[in-house]
Amino acid sequence: MNLLTSAAAAKVNMKNRIRTTALCATVCLMAVVSSAAFAQQAQRIGPLKVTAGEIVFKKNQWTLSGNRPHLFAVDGSFDVRADRIVVDFASAGKGVKISKDSIGTVTATGSVEFVSKKPGQSAQVRAPKAVYSQAEGTLVLSGGVKGTVSDPSLAEPTPITADRLTVWLDPPEDGPRLKIEGSPAEIRVTPKEQPEQDQPATKG
Amino acid sequence: MALVLVCAAAGCGTKTVLKKEPRPPRPPVDIVVKNSETVQEDTAGKPMWRISAREIRASEAATTLQVKGASVVVLGPGGQDRMRLVCPNLVANGAAKRLEASGGVSASSAENGISFKAERIEVDLPANRVTASGGVEGSNPQGRFQAGTLESDLKFEVVRLGGAGGVRATINPAAGSQGKGR
Helix, strand or coil: CCCHHHHCCCCCCCCCCCCCCCCCCCEEECCCHHHHHHHHCCCCCEHHHHHHEEEEECEEEEEEEEEEEEEEECCCCEEEEECCCEEEECCCCCCCCCCCCCEEEEEEEEEEEEEECCCCEEEEEEEEEEEEEECCCCCEEEEEEEEEEECCCCCCCCCEEEEEEEEECCCCCCCCCCCEEEECCCCCCCCCCCCHHHHHHHHC | CCHHHHHHHHCCCCCCCCCCCCCCCCCCCCCEEEEEEEEECCCCCCEECCCEEEEECCCCCCCCEEEEEEEEECCCCCCEEEEEEEEEEEEECCCCCCCEEEEEEEEECCCCCEEEEEEEEEEECCCCCEEEEEEEEEECCCCEEEEEEEEEEECCEEEEEEECCCEEEEEEEHCCCCCCCC
C-alpha cells in the first residue's frame, strides 16, 4: 500500500502537506507517488533517438556534445537534455555480463533536464548529473535535484528537492522504488480529494 | 650522300645553320583499361589497395589513376581487408597514397561493422584518416546515424560525426532491448 492509498484510506479529504526534512539524513520512501512515472522506462530503454552537434563513437561508447544534446524515447515516453551525454554499451559494471551492443549506462552531465511524459503520469526533474544503469535498474540524479512529479492520484504536481534522487526503474515487488537523499530533502504530497463513499444500505 | 660530297667539293663553304622545326608536343600517354582489376603498391612494394573498375585511365607516370565505376578494397599493412568503397568516380594517387571517391560513395568496414554513404569520401593512408562529407548516412552495431561530416582513423576505432546541421542518430532497438544480465 502506498502513501497515497494510506492517506485515502484515512479519509483525509483536506490537502495534506507532508514535509520531510532530514539534515544529513536519508529519506527513503517506499512505493511513493509517481514512481510509475519513472518506472515506465523499466522494461526497455530503447529505441532511442539522439540529436547533438557532434557524436563520437569510441570503443562501444557514444559521446554526444554540442548543440545541447537531446536523447529521447521513440515512443515519446521520456526525454533527456544535457550539455553532454555518454552512452556506454557493454559496460554495465564489474562482473555484469551483457551483450556487447546493449546499453550499459547512460550518463548525462551539465544542466540535465529529465522529462517523463507518460500520459497521466509525468515528471520534470533538473539536476547537474543523471546516470542510468541497466545493471542496477536505476536512474540516479545527483548534485542538487529539483523538479515536480504529476500523477492522477495527486491534486497537483508534487515538488521534489533533494541532493540525490534514485529511481528504481524496474523495482522488485517489495523493494524500494524511490530514494530521496539530501540535507534537506523535501517532497510535498497533495493527494486528490476522494469522493465520499455511500453508506451501505441497511435492510428493513 | 653523293650530292653532299659534290657540294662540299665545289666549295659551297657558307655555313648554314639548320633551323630545327619545333617538335610538336607529344601527346600524353593515356592508358585506358576497361573492366580490370588493379593493385597499387607503395614504394616498398606493399599493396595499398585493389581497384576493380569499369574503366581506369592512367597518367604517364602511372601514379594517378582516374577511375570510373570503382569498387575498392583498402588494404592494411598485412594485406588484410581494411575498408571497402564503391563509387562512380575515383582518383587514386599512388604517390600521395590517397584516394578521393566522389559522386555518391558507399563505404564499409567489416572489422568494426560500420557502413555509411556520403557524397564524397577521402582516404589518406599517411595521415591514417578517412573523411566523408555531404549527406553522411550510415550505421554501426549500436545504431544508425545521419550527419554532415564524418572523420575517422582507418580502423574506425574513433569516429567523429559532425557538420553544420548537427547529428541525428537512433540507438539500435535490438541493442536497447537486450536482457539486463543480472
